Amino acid sequence: MKTIKTTYILFSLLAVAIIFSGCRKEGCTDPEAINYNSKAKKDDGSCEYADPELGEGTLSIMFDHRWGMNQAEFSMNTTFTHPGTSEEITFTTLNYYISNIKLQRPDGSWWKETESYHLIEVDENSTPSLTIANVPGGNYTAVQYMIGVDSLRNVSGAQTGALSPSKDMFWNWNTGYIFVKAEGDADVAENGIFRYHLGGFRNENQTNAIQIKTHAFLGEELEINNSKNIDIRLIVNAARFWHGGLSLTERPTIHMPGEAAVNMATNFGDGFILAEFSND
Amino acid sequence: MGRFFPIILFCCALVISCKKQKNITPLQTGLFGEVPAYFPEPVYTFQTDNSFSKSGFELGRKLFFDINLSKDNSISCASCHFQHAAFSDPGLAVSVGVFGRSGRRNSPPLFNLAWHPAFMWDGGINHIEVMPLAPLLDEHEMDMTLQELLEYLNNETEYQTLFKEVFNRSEITDQDLLYAFSQYMALLISADSRYDQYVQGKTSFSTSEQNGLALFNQHCSNCHNPPLFSTFSYANNGIGVTENDQGRYEITLQEEDKGKFKIPSLRNINLTYPYMHDGSISTLEEVIDHYSKPKSDSTHVSPELRPGFNFSSKEKQELLSFLNTLTDEEFITNKAYGEK
Numbered sequence: 001m002k003t004i005k006t007t008y009i010l011f012s013l014l015a016v017a018i019i020f021s022g023c024r025k026e027g028c029t030d031p032e033a034i035n036y037n038s039k040a041k042k043d044d045g046s047c048e049y050a051d052p053e054l055g056e057g058t059l060s061i062m063f064d065h066r067w068g069m070n071q072a073e074f075s076m077n078t079t080f081t082h083p084g085t086s087e088e089i090t091f092t093t094l095n096y097y098i099s100n101i102k103l104q105r106p107d108g109s110w111w112k113e114t115e116s117y118h119l120i121e122v123d124e125n126s127t128p129s130l131t132i133a134n135v136p137g138g139n140y141t142a143v144q145y146m147i148g149v150d151s152l153r154n155v156s157g158a159q160t161g162a163l164s165p166s167k168d169m170f171w172n173w174n175t176g177y178i179f180v181k182a183e184g185d186a187d188v189a190e191n192g193i194f195r196y197h198l199g200g201f202r203n204e205n206q207t208n209a210i211q212i213k214t215h216a217f218l219g220e221e222l223e224i225n226n227s228k229n230i231d232i233r234l235i236v237n238a239a240r241f242w243h244g245g246l247s248l249t250e251r252p253t254i255h256m257p258g259e260a261a262v263n264m265a266t267n268f269g270d271g272f273i274l275a276e277f278s279n280d
Numbered sequence: 281m282g283r284f285f286p287i288i289l290f291c292c293a294l295v296i297s298c299k300k301q302k303n304i305t306p307l308q309t310g311l312f313g314e315v316p317a318y319f320p321e322p323v324y325t326f327q328t329d330n331s332f333s334k335s336g337f338e339l340g341r342k343l344f345f346d347i348n349l350s351k352d353n354s355i356s357c358a359s360c361h362f363q364h365a366a367f368s369d370p371g372l373a374v375s376v377g378v379f380g381r382s383g384r385r386n387s388p389p390l391f392n393l394a395w396h397p398a399f400m401w402d403g404g405i406n407h408i409e410v411m412p413l414a415p416l417l418d419e420h421e422m423d424m425t426l427q428e429l430l431e432y433l434n435n436e437t438e439y440q441t442l443f444k445e446v447f448n449r450s451e452i453t454d455q456d457l458l459y460a461f462s463q464y465m466a467l468l469i470s471a472d473s474r475y476d477q478y479v480q481g482k483t484s485f486s487t488s489e490q491n492g493l494a495l496f497n498q499h500c501s502n503c504h505n506p507p508l509f510s511t512f513s514y515a516n517n518g519i520g521v522t523e524n525d526q527g528r529y530e531i532t533l534q535e536e537d538k539g540k541f542k543i544p545s546l547r548n549i550n551l552t553y554p555y556m557h558d559g560s561i562s563t564l565e566e567v568i569d570h571y572s573k574p575k576s577d578s579t580h581v582s583p584e585l586r587p588g589f590n591f592s593s594k595e596k597q598e599l600l601s602f603l604n605t606l607t608d609e610e611f612i613t614n615k616a617y618g619e620k
Contacts, residue, residue: 157327157409158458165413166426166454172413174404174531205532258533 034111034136054137055226059103061143061234062129063120064275065094068239075126080238084245089194093183094122094238095169097149097162098130103230104142106221111136117149117162119169137225141217143232147269148179148210151201174256176201179209180268182241189252196241198265200257207257211269222279233276240271316471318479318507322394324408324466329447330459332467336446340464343457345619348432350422351378357415360387363618366470366548366611367391373559377421384420384524386559388544389552391470391611395508401541401557403514404531412461426454433457470547470611471507478605479507485605491595492602499571499589503543503582509606514540515582518575519556527557539580547606564603568596 027040033047050056065074068083079090098118102110118130153159154176169178180198200207215234222230241264242248254260326332343349347356360375361367369375369387376382385401399405405414415421416429433439433452443452446460477483485493496504505511514528514537521527521539528537541557555561561570574588575581591599611617 155406157324157330157407157462158455160453160455164426164454165410166430170410170413172405172410172417173400175406175410205534256533 031114034138035109036114038114050136050138054224056134056136057224057226058229059101059132059135059143059224059232060129060229061098061101061131061145061232062127063098063122063236064233065122065126065236065238067237071235071237073126074238076122076124082242082248083239084242085247087186087188087248089184089186089248091122091182091184091238093181096120096147096180097169097177098145098147099149100144100146101132102144103135103140104144104216106139106141110144111138111140115161117153119162119167135224135230137223139221139223140230141219141221142214143217143274144212144214146210146212147265147272148199149177149201150210151208153177154201171197171199171256176257180265182238186248186252189248191252193252194248195253195255196264197255198261198268200261200265202257206259206262209257209262209265211265211272213269213272215274217277222277228279231278231280232274235271235273235275237271237273240267243267243270315469316476316480316507319471320395320508322466323397324394326409326462330409330462332463333446335442336460336463337467339442339446339460340462341617342442342620343460344464349416349424349429351424354378355422357412358619360415360421361390364612365389365551366608367468368552370551370553373554375421377418378423381420381423383418385557386554389548390465391468391547391608392508392545393468394466395512397512398542402528402531403512403542408466409458409462411465412458429457430454468611468617470608472610473547473608474605476507476608486601488598488601489605492598492600495591495595495599496602500546502584504546509546510543513543515543516540516580517585518570518577518581519558519560520577521580522558525558546603548608548611549603550607551612564600565596568599572596 025037025040026042026044027037028035028047029040029043030036030047031038032049034050035046035048066072067074067080072080074080076091076094079088081087082089096119098120099116101113101116101118104110113132113135120128120130122128149163153163158165163177165172169181170176171178176199178197178199180196182194182196182198184194185192186194198209200209202208215232224230244267246264251260254264344357344361347353347359349356355378358367360369360377362369364370367390373386374383375387388401393399393408393411396408397403397406399408399411400414405411416424417426430452433443439452443449443456443460447456449456474483478485503511503513503515503517516527516539519539519541521529526538528540528542529535531537550564553562553564555564555567561567568591571585572589572591575586
């Protein structure tokens with residue numbers, strides 16, 4: 001009898017406690033804080049702020065496009081030869097999304113850029129960069145980013161900024177972002193063109209083409225503060241689209257999510273290499 | 281009972297408190313009267329900056345009827361979605377867009393869209409806000425670019441004023457355009473058919489209608505599930521796969537999805553002829569005949585439909601009289617939805 005009564009009281013108390021606590025995820029809810037947790041609904045007093053003495057600095061990432069094994073200089077509207085089949089290839093478009101950029105702190109936690117969506121468009125300049133100002137001061141050991149757009153933003157309706165459908169990186173008949181768009185001329189291909197629109201964010205049917213890349217600063221800690229910035233140069237190898245000997249005659253186009261898009265996005269992502277970093 | 285009370289309370293507490301608490305505005309369906317209590321929750325929650333208002337709805341309505349949103353200034357959304365036919369394109373198997381170009385699918389009716397988890401016959405579009413992009417940009421429909429659309433809107437004083445009033449941004453963006461459309465589309469609510477009045481006890485059914493309802497519950501409601509009259513999943517009811525249209529397969533590339541299409545709602549069904557994704561069946565009588573007969577294709581067609589229901593002519597008549605109760609006169613005549 002006693003135990004029943006105790007259970008009774010216990011459960012009631014628990015129920016009341018749950019109603020009031022709202023079963024909300026607790027964490028730091030201040031976006032200004034360095035450990036801001038966007039999923040937290042209730043502040044638990046854990047917010048930590050960047051040392052104001054350190055101030056803020058800039059993270060710049062340069063995308064240095066290259067071609068093939070010997071990393072030859074790459075440029076648009078220039079004819080290159082396929083690494084395996086020697087077919088001729090000329091790029092007219094090369095655009096891709098870089099999103100969800102993070103920097104890792106020495107204790108393993110991450111600083112995350114908010115609204116982190118960048119469209120990299122290669123044009124006459126084959127070394128475009130992105131810059132994030134106001135990264136909180138501190139030491140960092142690695143950078144992480146996504147090639148593509150996280151699944152949530154693929155299912156959340158009309159977006160703006162880099163994610164606006166007017167950027168032409170959006171499938172309007174099969175909703176979702178085109179993560180990587182590569183187009184150009186290739187005489188050997190049917191119709192003389194190649195056209196790769198790579199995307200897909202669902203795990204079912206293996207159509208998730210999102211690539212997550214992490215580059216550690218080789219054991220070093222880079223510092224950001226009022227007078228120190230981080231500059232990173234990545235090599236992006238454009239020949240990786242045809243990695244493994246895929247020929248243009250075999251596959252001149254990919255225009256929707258699926259196995260082919262995942263394979264090609266994976267190959268392309270593998271061709272992102274940390275070439276250089278500096279801290280000044 | 282007393283002993284279980286705390287446990288029940290505990291469970292309720294979990295349910296109450298764990299309800300998603302997002303920074304979103306729920307759909308204010310109340311703008312045009314109440315949605316019946318037996319309707320489920322709409323599937324969309326809208327971003328905070330797309331909060332619904334009467335003026336937002338009015339703006340969406342103006343856009344829906346504006347032929348200048350098409351390449352040859354001849355086609356508006358309403359050219360293929362007529363209110364008097366519950367916003368379908370009656371009589372046409374496939375709709376005609378700019379420069380007389382034909383599409384490949386039948387124009388579906390538009391209502392209760394806030395309950396559709398995905399749009400189009402193949403379910404390729406996953407959110408009501410991005411829905412208008414397909415018709416606006418498709419070369420067979422309105423054939424515009426977003427740049428052209430924004431240039432037009434930003435140069436019309438009337439639109440400038442209206443957009444400013446609703447979204448309060450200095451320039452009209454593609455996001456505002458899509459938000460405005462979504463407010464109009466999400467509030468096209470049809471829930472006042474004779475069937476609804478019957479469910480609410482305001483009217484009674486004839487014997488024939490009642491028998492039809494029973495037949496419907498027995499054979500059809502698995503897929504055409506009340507109160508929305510669709511589960512909004514995908515099925516193959518034996519219309520057939522063609523090279524030209526493989527249905528859901530075109531989105532998923534999964535073999536089993538060949539010839540599957542989004543299950544259509546049957547509300548207002550006697551207004552939306554011809555029927556099926558390709559408009560290949562002209563009348564409801566023929567649709568019922570189609571379900572009555574056995575299907576020869578045994579690999580793709582949904583197993584429950586293969587043998588055919590073999591309805592008697594009395595049963596056919598009863599089903600038909602039930603389907604006719606799903607028409608919502610109020611919805612198709614309500615001036616709030618029509619062209620100003």
